[in-house]
Amino acid sequence: MKKIIAILLSILIVLSLVACGASESTPTEKAEETKAVETTAAPRNDTETAQxxxxxxxxxxxxxxxxxxxxxxxxxxxxxxxxxxxxxxxxxxxxxxxxxxxxxxxxxxxxxxxxxxxxxxxxxxxxxxxxxxxxxxxxxxxxxxxxxxxxxxxxxxxxxxxxxxxxxxxxxxxxxxxxxxxxxxxxxxxxxxxxxxxxxxxxxxxxxxxxxxxxxxxxxxxxxxxxxxxxxxxxx
Ligand SMILES: Cc1cc2nc3c(=O)[nH]c(=O)nc-3n(C[C@H](O)[C@H](O)[C@H](O)COP(=O)(O)O)c2cc1C
Incomplete structure (x- = not known):
């Protein structure tokens, strides 16, 4: 029985580590990252930027x-x-x-x-x-x-x-x-x-x-x- 509990615990730990890795950037952070790249990449005379x-x-x-x-x-x-x-x-x-x-x-x-x-x-x-x-x-x-x-x-x-x-x-x-x-x-x-x-x-x-x-x-x-x-x- 102890062995089964230990195996179940290990599986839980592995699953939670995988979940953390996937969420390094929150959706908001991701959007911010995308926005920053777009701003940098926008041409100098982009109309919206120029305004x-x-x-x-x-x-x-x-x-x-x-x-x-x-x-x-x-x-x-x-x-x-x-x-x-x-x-x-x-x-x-x-x-x-x-x-x-x-x-x-x-x-x-x-x-x-x-x-x-x-x-x-x-x-x-x-x-x-x-x-x-x-x-x-x-x-x-x-x-x-x-x-x-x-x-x-x-x-x-x-x-x-x-x-x-x-x-x-x-x-x-x-x-x-x-x-x-x-x-x-x-x-x-x-x-x-x-x-x-x-x-x-x-x-x-x-x-x-x-x-x-x-x-x-x-x-x-x-x-x-x-x-x-x-x-x-x-x-x-
Ligand atoms: C007094 C005078 C001397 C000029 N001498 C020369 C010259 O030696 N070589 C040249 O390429 N153009 C010469 N030009 C032509 C002018 O450089 C040219 O028309 C220029 O575009 C004028 O600029 P602006 O319209 O801003 O005054 C002369 C023009 C004037 C009025």
């Missing part, structure tokens, strides 16, 4: 600023005779700036020259050439202090094969040591014109990435999709 994310603050706490200069973002412009092609009322460089801001978040601010440029191409071309030949440093205003940010996207058009001179004023005004600079620019054939290396020379203690450039006048859908994949390659 919950405050685009003014990137998720990792990184402070991001998008600054850009474009001769057309502050003047009343005749779009036919203007110095640069406008797309849906937005200049080429500004279009990229807005797309970066929409995707990454953070702040966005234009670099506004103290003096308006003319709106006709020949007039802007003459003024820009004089500035370059004279080594001018045109004054500008900016509504934020860019050195308060970790990562600064900086945009401009190519003028006379290089950055507009106001960008030299900009880089000489601020010390971006320890910051990450991500340039972008528009052009009519010069691509980046060696300007990313120029920025490296001007800001030797910053990390200056290779940027994105596109021909001014490229349609918005193309710019949007190119900028998206460029940013995705940078981890945004």
């Amino acid at each position: 919950q994310v405050d685009t003014s603050a990137p998720e990792n706490g990184e402070k991001v600023l998008v600054v850009y200069f474009s001769a057309n973002n502050y003047s009343d412009v005749d779009t036919v005779s203007s110095a640069t092609p406008m797309i849906d009322g937005v200049s080429a460089t500004e279009l990229i700036a807005q797309k970066i801001h929409d995707t990454v978040g953070g702040e966005i601010a234009p670099i506004i020259p103290a003096e308006d440029y003319p709106t006709g191409y020949n007039e802007v071309a003459d003024q820009a050439k004089n500035e370059r030949d004279n080594g001018d440093r045109p004054a500008f205003t900016l509504s934020v202090d860019p050195t308060e940010y970790d990562t600064i996207f900086i945009g401009y058009p190519i003028w006379w094969y290089e950055m507009p001179m106001v960008m030299d004023t900009f880089f000489e005004t601020y010390d971006f040591s320890g910051k990450t600079i991500i340039p972008f620019n528009t052009h009519a054939g010069s691509r980046d014109g060696g300007t990313y290396d120029d920025i490296r020379d001007l800001e030797p203690n910053a990390t200056v990435m290779d940027g994105y450039n596109v021909t001014g006048g490229t349609d918005k859908a193309t710019v949007d999709s190119e900028v998206e994949s460029w940013l995705s390659g940078l981890g945004y």
Whole structure:
């Protein structure tokens, strides 16, 4: 009889151990685990996730600023005779700036020259050439202090094969040591014109990435999709 009771007890112990092993995760825990994986696996721009994310603050706490200069973002412009092609009322460089801001978040601010440029191409071309030949440093205003940010996207058009001179004023005004600079620019054939290396020379203690450039006048859908994949390659 004692033997039978001992056998029955052993069977009971084995059964209860098996039951415990199977219930390592409660149904709620299982659901939580599944939810966590789904959240991690959800694409960056998943609509539901995007609605919950405050685009003014990137998720990792990184402070991001998008600054850009474009001769057309502050003047009343005749779009036919203007110095640069406008797309849906937005200049080429500004279009990229807005797309970066929409995707990454953070702040966005234009670099506004103290003096308006003319709106006709020949007039802007003459003024820009004089500035370059004279080594001018045109004054500008900016509504934020860019050195308060970790990562600064900086945009401009190519003028006379290089950055507009106001960008030299900009880089000489601020010390971006320890910051990450991500340039972008528009052009009519010069691509980046060696300007990313120029920025490296001007800001030797910053990390200056290779940027994105596109021909001014490229349609918005193309710019949007190119900028998206460029940013995705940078981890945004
Ligand atoms: C004064 C001036 C000089 C320019 N010089 C060049 C140049 O050397 N190389 C080039 O590829 N494009 C040049 N361009 C074309 C602009 O880079 C191009 O139109 C750009 O998209 C303008 O950007 P925005 O619309 O944001 O101002 C020049 C345009 C202007 C107004």
